[in-house]
Amino acid sequence: MGSYEFPGGEGLPHGSPAYPLNDPAAAAGPDYGVLLAEVFFPELVEWRGVLARLGVPPQTAYEVAARAHIEGGDFAAGLVDCGIDQGRLVRAMAADLGIAAAEQVDPERLIVSDAHALVLLRRHGGHVPVKLFEKGGDVSFLITPERIRLGVVRERVRASPALAGRLKIVPAAALRAAVLQRTRPFLARNAVGRLFERLPQMSARVVAQAWQGIIVGFVMTAIPVGLVLMPLQMLAFLHAAATFFFFACVALRFAAVAAPRPRIVRPKLGLPPPNAPLFSVLVALYKEAEVVPHLLAALDRLVWPRERLEIKLVCEADDAATLAAIRVHALPAHMEVVEVPPGQPRTKPKALAYALPMTGGEFVALYDAEDRPHPMQLVEAWQRFRSHGPDLAVVQAPLEISNRHAGMIARMFAFEYAGLFRGLLPWLSSRGLVLPLGGTSNHFRRAALDEVGGWDPFNVTEDADLGVRLARFGYTAETISCPTYEPAPTRFGVWLPQRTRWFKGWSQTWLVHMRAPRRLAADLGWRSFLVAQVLFAGMLASVMLHPLLLATFAMIVVDLVTRTEPIGTARSLLLLVDVVNIGCGYASFLLLGWQTLTRRERSGFWKVVLATPLYWAMMSVAGWRAVWQLWRRPHFWEKTPHEQFTADP
Secondary structure (H helix, E strand, C coil): CCCCEECCCEECCCCCCCCCCCCHHHHHCCCHHHHHHHHHCCHHHHCHHHHHHHCCCHHHHHHHHHHHHHHCCCHHHHHHHCCCCHHHHHHHHHHHHCCEECCCCCHHHEECCHHHHHHHHHCCCCCCCEEEECCCCCEEEEECCCCCCHHHHHHHHHHCHHHHCCEEECCHHHHHHHHHHHHHHHHHHHHHHHHHHHCHHHCCCCCCCHHHHHHHHHHHHHHHHHHHHCHHHHHHHHHHHHHHHHHHHHHHHHHHHHCCCCCCCCCCCCCCCCCCCCEEEEEEECCCHHHHHHHHHHHHCCCCCHHHEEEEEEEECCCHHHHHHHHCCCCCCCEEEEEECCCCCCCHHHHHHHHHHHCCCCEEEEEECCCEECCCHHHHHHHHHHHCCCCEEEEECCEEECCCCCCHHHHHHHHHHHHHHHHHHHHHHHCCCCCCCCCCCEEEEHHHHHHCCCCCCCCCCHHHHHHHHHHHCCCEEEECCCCEEECCCCCHHHHHHHHHHHHHHHHHHHHHHCCCHHHHHHHHCHHHHHHHHHHHHHHHHHHHHHHHHHHHHHHHHHHHHHCCCCCCHHHHHHHHHHHHHHHHHHHHHHHHHHCCCCCCHHHHHHHHHHHHHHHHHHHHHHHHHHHHHHHHCCCCCCCCCCCCCCCCC
């Protein structure tokens, strides 16, 4: 727009004519261009006095009005986007209407209920006046420039002069900040207690019920006692249990491997219309200062009308480094920083539950700080929702590892993700089975998310839990094709806490939803019920029992080599069981991942095969560590630093 110089020394390009005032001189020589523009954009008539006071050139006013019509946006917001200061806009509107103006709002003087405040925080478009208790004892009604019908307000003020003394116009950002400050205690209580108060049986606030604790305690006591008193019998029992869990997981993987894999064809994705539904994007950040510039660039590439997009950067209020890194950047109007007050539990789902009431989108997307989503991902998610009925509650985008060649851990992580997001999850989705969501790149239908209570602040794998809860309420989940790229951990010290948290969260999810097994089976159906047992209990039991199989196998082999006489039938059977369990477990894992790889990705497959035993041993360590944490620190969110985003050559 160039350099502005408004009357009073600020704004307007030098030599540009201001928007004409409705005076006799203008009437003597009408500007037919202005008159024609006002026919197509009636708001220019309502705003004529304000535009003149601001010294806005006619061409600028036309462009703002046209953009607002095309994108379904707000004329006042368009003026601010063109460089007009919000304070000057408010003062000009107040002078035109003959009412008072203020640039700051004292949150302690607001007369607003929690329910009213939530409406204000969520609402996009329209007006909900807010009462303010003035220092002199009077009560004012606060309005903002957003979506204001200037002509209607002007007529009401002229018809009732007393109303002018009660109205006060303030910047929308100032009113929102005051309402948010006033509502923070309620939002914090709501984030922690909403799900537990509405659906206590589906909250992980209580780790386990009494009967679950009794069973776990009995098992943990019986195993060491049995190994001392009846070692062979207990080993046989443990091998039988390991065989059961291993083959349940093997069967699930082989079912996904055996199913015909349709060729993935990415749908044709056009640009969304200007009147597309409002899309809310939540990004939880904690100690993520280094990735902020890359995150903002990735979010800026998302294709969606900016007037119909809101992005919330959800940060802990005491995370000074991340907040400072964000404040370095001039955020666009559709981005907002949400500061979550310190408090327990300090988890990602608690932060998301705090921010959700501030969003007004019909759809809600979730990303992590290190994510680089495909620019058209929101469009594909919206098209999938639009082509299905309201029963479709969530779509999961595939996660792709960007640094698969950065070492053994990154390579195995990428292989594991390929099997999960290209193989297992699409197979589960295609058969209408329960879908354990990934922790990012979920796109929710807001109505469904609200109905099931949102995220559980006490579950450290809120994604998997939410997938089961949505299924229990009768909703479906599907997968889409536009991926999100993220770096994998490259160091064991980073990988281990993250995998521990995943296993602990799966344990929490299983314990929560198995409080009433018959009810769970009735809610999910028997097929999804069995899948849930395998995905949560079976996977964890398998990795925990894996060292037992390896140790028994090694001892029997050593005994077989060092002894001259036969090892006996019992030991031979144990050896056979171990070989079959380990072999089938590795084979199903490798086959599921291999069939999802591209020809280029398969070139280093032999490295994956060689690393699989070590990687499974690492998962066993994480599994046992998760059980220990579940007992000692069930709601502790073990924060792991993210790798810098790098793309493989």
